[in-house]
Amino acid sequence: MNTIVKLLAAGAIGALATPAFSLDEVSYGTNWLAQAEHGGFYQAVADGTYEKYGLKVTIRQGGPQGANRALLTGGQIQFYMGGMTTAIDAVKEGIPTLTIASIFQKDPQILMAHPDAGFKTFDDLAGASKYIIAKDGFISYFLWMKAKNSAFVDEKYEPYTFNPAPFIADPKSIQQGYLTSEPLAILQAAGWEPQVFLLADNGYEPYSTTIEVMKPWYDANKDVAKRFVEASIIGWYNYLYGDNAAANALIKTDNPEMTDEQIAYGIAKMKEYGIAVSGDAVDKGIGCMTDARWDNFYQQLVSVGLFEAGIDVKQAYTSELVCQGLGTDLVK
Numbered sequence: 001m002n003t004i005v006k007l008l009a010a011g012a013i014g015a016l017a018t019p020a021f022s023l024d025e026v027s028y029g030t031n032w033l034a035q036a037e038h039g040g041f042y043q044a045v046a047d048g049t050y051e052k053y054g055l056k057v058t059i060r061q062g063g064p065q066g067a068n069r070a071l072l073t074g075g076q077i078q079f080y081m082g083g084m085t086t087a088i089d090a091v092k093e094g095i096p097t098l099t100i101a102s103i104f105q106k107d108p109q110i111l112m113a114h115p116d117a118g119f120k121t122f123d124d125l126a127g128a129s130k131y132i133i134a135k136d137g138f139i140s141y142f143l144w145m146k147a148k149n150s151a152f153v154d155e156k157y158e159p160y161t162f163n164p165a166p167f168i169a170d171p172k173s174i175q176q177g178y179l180t181s182e183p184l185a186i187l188q189a190a191g192w193e194p195q196v197f198l199l200a201d202n203g204y205e206p207y208s209t210t211i212e213v214m215k216p217w218y219d220a221n222k223d224v225a226k227r228f229v230e231a232s233i234i235g236w237y238n239y240l241y242g243d244n245a246a247a248n249a250l251i252k253t254d255n256p257e258m259t260d261e262q263i264a265y266g267i268a269k270m271k272e273y274g275i276a277v278s279g280d281a282v283d284k285g286i287g288c289m290t291d292a293r294w295d296n297f298y299q300q301l302v303s304v305g306l307f308e309a310g311i312d313v314k315q316a317y318t319s320e321l322v323c324q325g326l327g328t329d330l331v332k
Contacts, residue, residue, distance in 0.1 A: 029068025044235025
């Protein structure tokens, strides 16, 4: 083959390898610094899943000063890692956000106790000497705890300052935490592993790590939204059950303080407790949401006085892009 023919052949091969379409550029804003709990999104970037679905995705990590939800409502990003309470509040306030998928079937919020405190059940925690809980928890799930069991009392509340020392020092205290992080921090600091009580396994059942959009944008870009949701679902299965090394490298690039130990711990706990794959997601796939779960959680919030009755919760979400079994064959 002469040089000219070789060049022509190489050019033809290159043309075949070049996508015949441009990628749709979108951004996803997370609710905190990069971590294993965001891993599936990083996986879909790292292994080319988003690109396969015709997308160029930028992940904008949140943090202490993060304002990603404001960027969503202001049209600066297309997707946001939201939650059910803020989604319902948006309906109440007339803000047209829409939740289109929930990556986590279970919220990873926990309460922790000392291993020798003698607390056997969730209700036993009412007997703790103090409840170390952040303000957001005190005005949300702690209201549910009090409604569930009147033995939980305000007088034992102590604000959580994200310093584990008060909890470690008091063997009868309890402290809030995130399943995938605080227990490891306690183990590293104190040398013992705390008892863990997952709120989601004790009746407090919001969806978590959602994908939220602005409804006007969604109505005009439903195909883009569908591709983002589907690629994210595949990314999550591959992160949990496949080779996640490249995704973890991206996480550590965005958040240099993240360690391999913390990432491995987070992944293990997400799988052990069925954070992403449990309930409806087992057969219907990661991301699945149902009317019953949304209505049940809203009624819980109404019962504790967090919301008034009469909000049309169905305006907060749509399940038309999920619950179709996508990716379930990837579980190993």
